[in-house]
Amino acid sequence: MLAIGVRIGEALAVLWSEVDLNAGTVEITSMIIRVKEVGLLRKDTKSSAGQRTLRLPSWAVAMLERSSGGYVRMDRPVFPDSLDGFRDPSNTQRALREARGSDGFAWVTSHVLRKTAATILDEAGLSAREVADQLGHARPSMTQDVYMVCTAVTPRAARALGGALSSKAMG
Template structure:
């Protein structure tokens, strides 16, 4: 018999009721008899099956080939949340994983037993997400499924992680980073200021703050007045706002040591914050609160920005565009990639250069340097 399984159940009537017994192959390879009693044959058999299930779970772990994918997924995500608590995982990563887990993965694979989560099934699922939603979501779904099945493999429930053998996810042409030009920045703020709903949602000042700092939207919404020094003109970025299941909106520490940073503010941003601070706002209150003065939901705020951008001209603008714009402005000013990465809270300047710098137009300096390409020293 395979380890963790049992043979045929035999039942015998006794003076006091019934006895059910079988042989179980333990996880040390030894086959041992197991029996249970009951007043009826059915009761004895149920008691034996319960004991066998408990024996299998105790010796082989709570995860087996017959465990449903949904159960393992929740255990895996608990590990992700623990990593967030320890600071080794980003809160936004956990938020993204939870969204994809609930919105895609569990809907397709949740009720399958681990032995049923095969390469063809995973490949078909990821392919469907790629076609119907897009490559980025498909890649995230693959990461989630892979994480769950790695946990299953560690428990010995499966021999091999099926995600290792699925087809590669091909994305479309990589889009170049796009940042707001000077004219577009002026036009964007003018458009927001003229929109009563955008003003009521506090979008003009929030846009200014993100342009002034290059912070993520969750980081911007997490800043409290106690973390703003208007005299020195700096803001301390140490937290981000995330929604945690069962807890609601909370402030979480940023992703890494690079995420915790103190950023100098341009004078126009300091003046904007001074105007907002008029009236003695409490130090423990968010700089950009919701309508009740508490933490503001990043997802709802992204939706507000989408509603305010219109369908033409700024249809491509997302909250991350302000971050890319700030990075591009710093790059154009001649700051090093390391300095820009520190501003954005990145550990690797290469990521800053590849993903965040909108670089298309090249200055005249390049042409001037190439002027002498065919000029000899004697000439």
């Protein structure tokens, strides 16, 4: 989730057939949800914008190579449960809570991993559209409102306005 900023349900839905370790990409096409009295379902992403192919950082490719052990069943999840099926997002959230330990780290949730990925992209200077595409948002405004922070004033704005409205330009 931190490597590419996906939702927990999206990460849990990824099959090995959707990962190309040679190209360093992963296709996000689905999500895992729990439906009352039915169980776990693998369904399409929240919107068509959610269906996307993402590049993996090299450290994530290496991690997936190690976890695959050189052999995978293409029809199996990348992050399976103990029976090699899909993991329940709620159980995965609970496992994350147990792994993070004390109350001092109660703020660490799966959504924090997604938000951290968005913050890294924002701080690297990616546009709201680029971050929205990575996160699977149709509207960059949603990405800006929820995931991107208002940063300190930069000199770029003053230079642009100064150049456009200088005495030479006005004269």
